[in-house]
Amino acid sequence: MDQGRTLVIAVDGLDAADLADGPLTDPGSPLRDALLRHAVPLEIRTGGPSEPSPALVSLMTGASVGHTGVAMELAFDPAEPAVGGVWYHDDLRIPTLLEVARSRGAVTCALQWPATAGSGVDLCLPLVEDLRRYRDRWSMAEQTSSPRMVAEHLRHRREAGLHLSQIEPDSLVGQVSEEALSGGRVDLAMVRLTGLGRARRREGCTSSAARRALAVTVEALDRLVVAFAATEEDRIVLVPGRPLVPVELLVHPNAVLERHGLVRTDGPRLAGFRALVWPDGPRGALHVRRGESPSVGRAAMEALAEVAAHYRLRLRPVDDGVGATAQTDVIAVLEGTPGTVFGLSPTHRPLVEGDDPYYAGPRAVADPTASTTVLGSGPGLPGTRVEGGWADLGVTLAESMGLVLPAATASGMRPAALAEA
Template sequence: MPGFVRLLCFCTSFAALPFGGSLRLAVSIFLSGVMMCFATALSAQTHRPVLMISIDGLRPDYVTRADQHGLKIPNLRRILAEGAHAEGVVNVSPTVTYPNHTTLVTGVLPSEHGIYNNELFDPEGKEHGGWYWYAQAVQAPTLWQAAKDAGLVTASVYWPVTVKASGIDYNIPEYFRQRTQPDRYMEEAVSRPAGMLEELEQKAGPFNIRNSDAVFDETVTRTTIAMIESRHPDFLTVHIVSLDHVEHEHGPFSPEANADLEKIDEMVGRIAIAQRKVHPNGVIAVVSDHGFSAVRHRVYLNSALVKEGFISLSGHEKATVDRWSVFAWPAGGTAMMMLRDKGDAETEKKVQILLAKLAADPRYGIAEIVSHEKAVQQGMNPDVAFVVNFKPGYRMAVGFAEPELEDLTKDEGTHGYMNTLDEMHSSFFVEGPGVAKGKNLGVIDMRQIAPTIAGLLGAKLDTAKSPRLSLQ
């Protein structure tokens, strides 16, 4: 390329010589052509198509220690062997799906991108279980927009927080209400461009989220392959969900979870084959949002708040919140304690005393009461008063059940603890041209993934300040 630069310098100087207008015009036209060729060559050098597959709830040791768990996952193991991988990814707190999926595509903390949990803060139930579905809530630039600005074609299948997302040319967002038949029609309505999902369904089958999780992942897989074959996106994100659901029900590394991951591995293989046919020079990255921990105890913190008078309920068959001064916003292994009036120092002090009392009782399984200052430093919701971080084996339960504690007869699973727990670390596996074979990246920060992907795409994501990973 230095020779190309010397040629440009020569042509520029030549064009400035005092020749006649016709000659100068000819040289200028020649120079413009040279510069266009240079720009094309530079783009070809810096742009690699990227497919990023998120397997929700995938701990890295499912893949790095597959033999230990008796897992038959040849496609994920091939990506591990042929490319680079992280021993673990330190994600963001709380370690739940939506904040972390947003960090994966922005490279910044929740306090910067604005997605603090899966479900909206809704103590009185007015949102009827609404989640952070809408991209208008995202306050930071995304990889899709960066890729779009670089002149690339972008697409996404079932990625969280993408309803009406800018920068995505072909978008099937994660969206659901009741997981019944009408949800399919809503999915068709919110996908963009209008009519695209219905067209893909002619080949891939109905995008029906009322199916079982494993069947739905198959739907996502078929739809993704149809998207690749028909739209040829340069940057494509895909979200596979069933492993998370099975782990919640049976725990990580349970026979059920292992069997589900083996099915997912086959799906990843089929998606990868389709991608390689369209983009043989592309990069494939497999990521996840969080790890998982086995659970045997549920803790109903809001029941304790009801007992102490911080919450009053109405209704008989189904209790709902009538009034509240403090509410525990559940996030699995943590609970974010929210004050109705942030300036209510008296209530804040009373809650602090109550939480200290509960933490001193080992039955509640509380590992730490995280202060407001520490939570903000971690990039969590700036309005939180305290965060209750549970020990592994315990989780915050939704509802106002009595008693406040419930022991389970079999393992379940959860996540959502603070990101300091190693079991919560997520995954990053990447392979393709320009990626070193068998490279161990060690433990990385999730915020490094977005700028690394941007670099592969030849795009700019200047708001993501963390250093790119060295993949070579």
């Protein structure tokens, strides 16, 4: 490839205030000097996925979540509901920007990016969290990373006695990215930082844990940008997620389905189901086992409609959820006002207010009704403000690199007036 290099950085939990004021905007900040002072806003409209993994998969494929194979943040696995996570390339149904670039001779790098474990990315560090499949964390890291990543960046750390459980994932990503980007040409690097989003969701956006996570994020961003050393031929794209808002309501719809005999429990655990709401942050998808009679779906809809009507939720039927998973179809989606989050547990009270003394959910959740602003700079990227969805951003990014995403369903970012037409 001779289209210049591209660095895409996704930072879950980053918000507009962080980019307007704070350590990222201090004089001398590498990110400020390399991107913020002259970046063009790429507006991601409302609608589409609000959680990071499906959004980033949509970006790297140029396709909507209905086509990518990754529709939710947590992989659907009722047998192991605590595991979750979208790490594996096998989850994808269509090619990605990383694959297309590599087929054109590009050297590719993906650090903590979803759905890349087991892919052909040259330098791949997915940081899988799936201990049920692997003996220990080092086995998990080495078996899910690319051979080149293991040889050049992981093996010497293991031999030096590094304990993966004692280092922040974003700190490791910052170190590895610095080595990889300064150690030789990388044509396309897609790097995800997750610690800030985890801390702000778990403890709240103004917590001390969130402040510490922001400091780690700033350090990792500095390492990335300095090591990349962008020239006029190169592109940098900074991708925040949807804005986070304080949680006001935690909803446990499966407790309602359990009372109607559609979910079975074994103590506090899920034991089986005929219909089940799988949470996705501010949304919940109603899954019905394939082969069940239509009466099961009707019974689940009726049970959830009562809850939705009483607690200002929206129960939206969907007609494109056939084959959502190997076992189920999705027939509806539950949505609430900003600040609503859905839980999986079938044994909690149906609804728990956020200020309840027994509240045990996250403190912040993505706002699916909000837009977000991606910042981009470099050849081929728009020179004026444009808007679109996550898939549109993927198409535009590919075009800036002289590439075509073969299974894209979007047409690319466009000026606001054209996008509304």
